[in-house]
Amino acid sequence: MVHEVILFGKRAVPIENRAKAVSSRSRFNNRMQDMVSDLEFRRRWKHVRCIELWSDAAIFKYDDGTKWYMNIS
Known part of the structure; x- marks a missing residue:
């Protein structure tokens, strides 16, 4: 499966x-x-x-398994 990628600062993170x-x-x-x-x-x-x-909403998943929800509407 190919993911989109977002660049923010110096990091690229995959987006589903x-x-x-x-x-x-x-x-x-x-x-x-x-x-x-x-x-x-x-x-x-x-x-x-x-x-x-x-x-x-966007759900950010962290390295330690936690999640953070951001409202985008």
């Missing part, structure tokens, strides 16, 4: 687009642009393993 919709990816990209100046998010980003993208 479960919604299969272009609009959810564009909303996610807009939300990620808003997070550029958020220091806490940038610290978390270093430990993200992959991202699941749904129609109204």
Whole structure:
């Protein structure tokens, strides 16, 4: 299975687009642009393993098995 990839900072993380919709990816990209100046998010980003993208949420999966949900609607 081929995954999409998002580049943020110096890291590339695979994205599984479960919604299969272009609009959810564009909303996610807009939300990620808003997070550029958020220091806490940038610290978390270093430990993200992959991202699941749904129609109204993005699920960030971390190296230790935890998850963080971000609303993109």
